[in-house]
Amino acid sequence: MKTKITELLQIEYPVFQGGMAWVAEHKLAAAVSNAGGLGIIGAASAPPEVVREEIRKCKELTDKPFGVNIMLLNPNAEDVAKIVVEEGVKAVTTGAGNPGKFMELWKNAGVKVIPVVASVAMAKMMERAGADAVVAEGMESGGHIGSTTTMALVPQVVDAVSIPVIAAGGIADGRGMAAAFMLGAEGIQMGTRFVASKESIVHENYKNQIIKAKDIDSVVTGMSTGHPVRSLRNQMTREYLKLEKENADFMELEKLTLGSLRKAVQDGDTVNGTLMAGQIAGLIRREQTCREIIEETVQQAQECIAAQGQHKKI
Amino acid sequence: MLEKVAAIIREQLNQENVEITEATRFKEDLEVDSLDLFELVMAFEEEYGVSIPSEELENMATVGDVIRYIQEHA
Numbered sequence: 001m002k003t004k005i006t007e008l009l010q011i012e013y014p015v016f017q018g019g020m021a022w023v024a025e026h027k028l029a030a031a032v033s034n035a036g037g038l039g040i041i042g043a044a045s046a047p048p049e050v051v052r053e054e055i056r057k058c059k060e061l062t063d064k065p066f067g068v069n070i071m072l073l074n075p076n077a078e079d080v081a082k083i084v085v086e087e088g089v090k091a092v093t094t095g096a097g098n099p100g101k102f103m104e105l106w107k108n109a110g111v112k113v114i115p116v117v118a119s120v121a122m123a124k125m126m127e128r129a130g131a132d133a134v135v136a137e138g139m140e141s142g143g144h145i146g147s148t149t150t151m152a153l154v155p156q157v158v159d160a161v162s163i164p165v166i167a168a169g170g171i172a173d174g175r176g177m178a179a180a181f182m183l184g185a186e187g188i189q190m191g192t193r194f195v196a197s198k199e200s201i202v203h204e205n206y207k208n209q210i211i212k213a214k215d216i217d218s219v220v221t222g223m224s225t226g227h228p229v230r231s232l233r234n235q236m237t238r239e240y241l242k243l244e245k246e247n248a249d250f251m252e253l254e255k256l257t258l259g260s261l262r263k264a265v266q267d268g269d270t271v272n273g274t275l276m277a278g279q280i281a282g283l284i285r286r287e288q289t290c291r292e293i294i295e296e297t298v299q300q301a302q303e304c305i306a307a308q309g310q311h312k313k314i
Numbered sequence: 315m316l317e318k319v320a321a322i323i324r325e326q327l328n329q330e331n332v333e334i335t336e337a338t339r340f341k342e343d344l345e346v347d348s349l350d351l352f353e354l355v356m357a358f359e360e361e362y363g364v365s366i367p368s369e370e371l372e373n374m375a376t377v378g379d380v381i382r383y384i385q386e387h388a
Contacts, residue, residue: 100369121352129367146349226347 001298004164005187008112008132009065009091012036013298014187015177016135016166017194017290019069019093020143020276021045022265023202024194026054028290030061031199035291040067040093048079055087065090067114072097085109093135096144103130114166118146123157123165133164135189140170142192142230142278145220151183158184172280174300181305190297192278198289203268206275209234213281221257225250229257232275236260315381322357323377326350336378354380364388 005014015037017028021044029039041058043051051068058066068084070077073096081102084092091112092099099106099115106113107130115126116135123134136157138150146153150169158165167180168189177188195202196210209232219233221240224247231237240256257274264273288296320334327350340346346354355366358380364387374380 098369098371100367119349119352121356122349124356125352128365 001302003186005133005166008164009038011038011065013294014166015294015297016040016067016093016168016187016189018141018143018168018189018191019043019067019095020191020195021071022261023200023276024069025201026058026061027201028194028197028199029066030058031197031290032194032294033058033062033064033066035289035294036064037290037294038065038067038091039290040069040091042069043074043076043080044069044071045074045076048076048083051076051080052083052087055083055089059087067091067093067112069093069095069116070099071095072099078102081105084111098129099126099131100129116168117157118148118153120153120156120160123161127161127163131163133166133186134161135166135168136185137189138167138169139220139228139230140279141168142195142218142276142281145169145228145230147228150180154180154183154185170278170280172278172283174297174302175304176280177297177301178304181301188297190293192281193284193293194290195277196284196287197293198287202265205268205270206264206273207287209270209275210277210281210284211286213277213284215279215282218277218279218281222253225253229274229276230278232277232281234273234275235271236274315385316377318361319358319377319381319384322361323354326354326357334377336376336381338377339375340377341375358384362388 001013003014013036017032017039019040019042021042024042029041032039041054068089070080094115112132114133115131116137117123126134136154138153139145154167164186166187166189167185171188172193180188196207217232218230219237220228220230221237222228224244260274263269264275362384
């Protein structure tokens with residue numbers, strides 16, 4: 001498959017794996033890159049030297065390009081920004097903040113910079129700052145989210161910028177990928193489907209919750225704090241939403257979510273953990289390898305696009 | 315200057331009657347989130363022909379900060 005994104009990154013398929021905190025470590029990223037997509041290591045709040053170690057381990061497992069996701073509000077962001085350059089990482093995706101101050105460093109080193117955006121204004125600003133592409137992420141996604149849906153966001157971002165757009169949020173198969181192309185995207189990013197992949201290191205209980213999930217099983221907590229997060233509903237989210245309704249203070253809410261993603265990922269705690277997942281979790285039925293996921297998705301997208309002219313008389 | 319900047323803010327946030335002074339804080343007083351902030355910066359740039367680099371955004375807490383930035387750079 002050939003799009004502006006496969007050309008930009010020299011990858012086989014324009015399929016990114018989201019740089020999810022705690023989940024997106026070197027084994028998952030390497031598996032996705034080896035299957036022809038772009039694997040991404042989520043630096044999140046990990047200490048910089050741990051990130052360097054992850055990058056080096058990833059290089060041992062793949063000679064294909066992979067990326068690192070950097071959360072810019074994190075105090076470690078500056079150190080991680082330098083490490084990706086030192087380690088020769090091919091691409092960086094950024095979240096939670098402004099990559100402006102690192103742009104020169106990265107561009108000079110030939111790192112492709114692809115910020116994750118949730119609005120048109122943000123996309124325009126990133127383009128002006130020198131971004132090579134943007135991931136337009138709708139609120140169907142798991143984890144930290146914006147407020148516009150993928151369906152509405154992607155075409156508006158596509159119209160607003162001239163750099164390629166990768167669609168994210170609510171995509172878990174080839175139909176979603178084909179739809180993203182129709183909206184003008186040049187690639188897709190999937191998160192939840194890769195959380196449930198064979199190579200994903202998350203606890204079996206977490207994967208099973210995704211596989212079991214129905215369409216209505218994701219909820220958004222943290223609306224009141226200004227940092228909304230989508231995850232699968234469980235006892236923790238129920239308590240959290242109840243507290244939010246009662247206008248509980250920030251510290252009380254924080255108590256519920258402190259370390260809760262780690263609990264879900266590592267301990268498989270489906271009661272108190274934050275099982276971050278997107279609205280599309282209900283579509284995911286089984287655990288597959290990253291290669292199966294990518295090849296199936298791409299093939300289905302191609303079939304969908306080829307079939308349109310025949311099925312529908314518009 | 316304040317009146318015009320205030321008008322842009324009211325327009326962008328769809329808050330026609332909100333009171334705005336130089337001391338008005340974006341986050342605490344206007345409930346502006348990060349997406350709104352990007353929106354506002356784009357609008358200021360369009361109006362005043364200045365370029366506000368994204369890294370400057372973090373330093374702008376109040377309406378007065380924005381006005382000073384525009385005056386210095388326009």
